[in-house]
Amino acid sequence: MDAARPYLAAFSSRFLLMLQYRAAAIAGFATQCWWGGIKVMIYAAFFAAAPGAAAASPMTLVQVITYTWLAQALLALTPWSADPEVALSVRTGSVAYDRLRPVDTYSLWYVRGAAWMASRALPRAALMLLGAGLVLPLIGLSDWAWKPPPTLAAAAAFAISLPLALALSAAFLMIVNIIVAATLTDRGINVLFNSLIIVFSGNLLPLALYPDWAQTALLVQPFAGMMDIPLRLYVGQLSGTGALAGLGLQAFWTVALILLGRWAMARVMRRLEVQGG
């Protein structure tokens, strides 16, 4: 317990602080509603216009709609940009203080990053569930609503997969943070990874809807585990051995990225230069 105390404290402190930013959460929710609505209508148009293709689709329209709302709700769980706190501390040199704490710097940054993503996702997801999951059916638009998981097994798989997605995203966030620490700026790296993440996490289009020949590659790449795998588990598109494989891939990439991140961090810290002062 005492061993975990610094990390738990760092996590809860960041989490509680970030929850204070209500305006940001509401603005994020509004944007994501807007995009979610547009995407749902586009998918509906595609499915209606090509009944043949729709029948052969690996996902039904109902699954795609729920997937879309979920993807909008959990957007903040993907590592969109370097942790702004790390970027700032690297620029101002406060990173020196992180090295003065009697804790493992990688773990400290990791839990802070995880708290940052979780605290941003939580209010947005709650609002989205309220809007797309409750309000839409109540006003008679249940065809367009966020639906509960189809089976208990799907719900259970999602419940395991979501924390894994956070762990994986935080591990990837650390790679971004370490690049920022090495290059002293977060500009280029944020732009570069943004586009990768939006495509390969399934946020732009569910990965299952890409051509068949790309399916294996899309499933095994690390970004799938940040969003696509938990969402496919939720809607029941991945089940049985597929579900196990999905969870396994998430765990594998989390461990791999943590190992890579720890190795890179040790290298960066050895040649760290805290400038000025």
Next chain:
Amino acid sequence: MPQILVEDLAKTYRVAERDPGLLGAVKGLVHRRHRTVQALRDVSFSLEAGELLGFIGPNGAGKSTTIKILSGILKPDAGLVQVNGRVPFTDRIAHVSRIGVVFGQRTQLWWDLPVSEGFDLLADIYRVEPARYRANRDELVALLRLERVLDQPVRQLSLGQRMRAEIAAALLHEPDILFLDEPTIGLDAPSKLAVREVVRRLNRERGVTVLLTTHDMHDIEALAERVIVIGHGQVLADSPFETLRANVLAERRLVVDFAHAAPDLNLPGVEVRSRKGQTLELAFDPARTPTPTLIAALAAAHEVVDIHVGEPAIEEVIARFYDLHGAGEA
């Protein structure tokens, strides 16, 4: 065995350089030029537990680099460093749990958190036992007069308040050694006095070893028994402050108010430093011209209203010392 042992420490930085203008920027895209800057050459010194050491030198001399190496943040290129028998960078986690560090130019408290929550978080990070933490915090809050700012977010504190909070934050885990890197920079007089008072008490009453860098010679005069002067990454002097002052500047100052317009003086070994109406400021070497002799000569020849004997300002002593060693800022 001394508590802090530094031998032949060396550290270089790589500095990126760019030619000025657009052409330089484009060239920089293709080929980066780097220059190596020798921040520390062969710094050696040692410190016993309970000492209070002042570290002075011009900007860029290597003071902060030394502190960063001693605190485990930077890895030296060569040389031996041991603090409490540990090598700071290699044994970082065990090492940093026993030291406290304040960088006057940076903040270790969380900008958006109230001071008290920042303290709580640090106590968790250092795994300070709760009862000890509370006792410690209350003592520091009283000592540093922080009662009124505890509930305020750090971003709303004045610089003086923030620096006092920073010092408290560095002491919550009861470190044996305190590194202070320019702790009084930019502070007003009462805040400086408060900081000095706290440092003195920690050193005297709790036996905390203190290593302090500053550009404010009054900090050194008020606190440090021993001073290391560093310049160009080398130790230029390591001595009690009074010795340093006496060695570098034996000069005395005499300010004389005359009843009438100040006369033109022509006394051997006496230099007129300034002339303002009826007042002259004289500089002389007391070994060559004893002070009583000079005063007697002045009083005999002129109608003198007041005489005040002084010493040159400490800043002058140091500036002269830097010049003497060619250690002015590069």
